[in-house]
Amino acid sequence: MSTRATMAEVAKAAGVSVSTVSRVLADKPDISEETRDRVTQAARATGYVLRTERRRQLGGILDLLVEETATPWAAELVDGAQRAAFGLGYTLALTPVAHPRFRLHDWIDTRRARPSDGILLALARPGHDEIAALAELPVPLVLLDPVGAQGSEVPTVGATNWSGGAAATRHLLELGHRRVGFLGGPAKAPCTRERYEGYLAAHRECSLAPDPALTRYGELGVTAGAEGTAALLALAAPPTAVFAGSDVLAAGAYQTARARGLRVPEDLSVVGFDDTAICAMLTPPLTTVRQPLAEMAAEAVRLIDQEQARRGSPAGRGSSTGRGSSAGRGVELATSLVVRQSTAPRPAHRDGRRQR
Structure with a gap:
């Protein structure tokens, strides 16, 4: 089936306007679930490639924020995240936040202009305000140990x-x-x-x-x-x-x-x-x-990929924040x-x- 269908063809198949199709595909919140499902099914039936699926085909970008990169701890995390990201078709963008010119809120503003496909946060002591601001971005967010973030609604991956x-x-x-x-x-x-x-x-x-x-x-x-x-x-x-x-x-x-x-x-x-x-x-x-730092980072990448896949399915449409259906999920890998x-x-x- 051709993947060159237009939004006009999707609109005709779904029995809605082109502007409605545009709003559905952009994850706008003021669309009924019945209309959202009808447009999504029509898009797939006509061969229109959904945004999340197109990113996956072309290769998306995941952001990993770490305190600094020149530590053995960070090296293990980066290695695990890179391997998992490559295997799933993503590119990993690494940002060391210990740089004196780094400002988290400025970084968040740039991600609103250039959204990534997911954010992995591996900081020793991020503030609740910073986590909340990152969680408001329309992409999945996973916190990596030692963040812990007890009581957070954001998914975490840590160790025992x-x-x-x-x-x-x-x-x-x-x-x-x-x-x-x-x-x-x-x-x-x-x-x-x-x-x-x-x-x-x-x-x-x-x-x-x-x-x-x-x-x-x-x-x-x-x-x-x-x-x-x-x-x-x-x-x-x-x-x-x-x-x-x-x-x-x-x-x-x-x-x-x-x-x-x-x-x-x-x-x-x-x-x-x-x-x-x-x-x-x-x-x-x-x-x-x-x-198992490398395995923890890889698991975080897999959680983001699963959330992206969920958002691309009819049941997952309409989730426009980083919380998604996996909110609050905590994964702990065994230590030895x-x-x-x-x-x-x-x-x-x-x-x-x-x-x-």
Whole structure:
């Protein structure tokens, strides 16, 4: 069947005006469902290619917003999103929002002029106003961990942070450690809270009460990890092990340990979170919780593609916002502990002693 049908032919087949066809195909809200379905069916019957189908044939564009691109965490997300997008016929447009000239509301204005086919948001601490503004764009929006966005109507893709935090802490406790430090990212970030709750749960399993002094929060970077570890090691009774909420925080723990003349893992065991490329670069290789970042990004792309397909079907017409029928859907992929050489049994000679 020819795909060169005109709107006039669609209007004739549907028994409506050309302007009505135009409004239906543009997803205008003031059209009855009966008219919308009749026009959509007529478009397909005459061979007119619907807007969403035409984009899919020509290759659409997906936008991925990340804090910055030069991190192992972002690299995993970008790789997963690119592979999935390419497989589904999309081009991935990458935007690092940490650039000093980036303004989210300005970016939203440009997307109103040049709509994409979907937005993946992977920011540590986006504000509710920003999420709401993005959700008002007429394209699907998916939030990627560590956004979490608890209570949001926007679909999310994350990982089992609680289970990962519990597994990391349990591993250290089973090695005999009784003073386990927690190095977290931003305290208000949902993923940080969930990993900390897992840390607490593992202690409860062993009938232990963790010392609140062993908890430190900060930015997700090597410097924050180094400073947090320095504060922990300065305690009168320092930890013999540290669970870091990211691999880069764990790298900071390595840095401070070596500066203090401590060996990993003989004097200080360290566990990270994410399982990025940095784990193999550290000496010794880092024990960590694998967060399937690439798979999470790929799942987010698939959610957007499914929403685009839904909007192209008769049942899905009329959804003009980013919320769509998948609003509020949350997907969590499993984490797993990867044991390498950065953890060992508790060093008895260090228990309760201040580090030099």
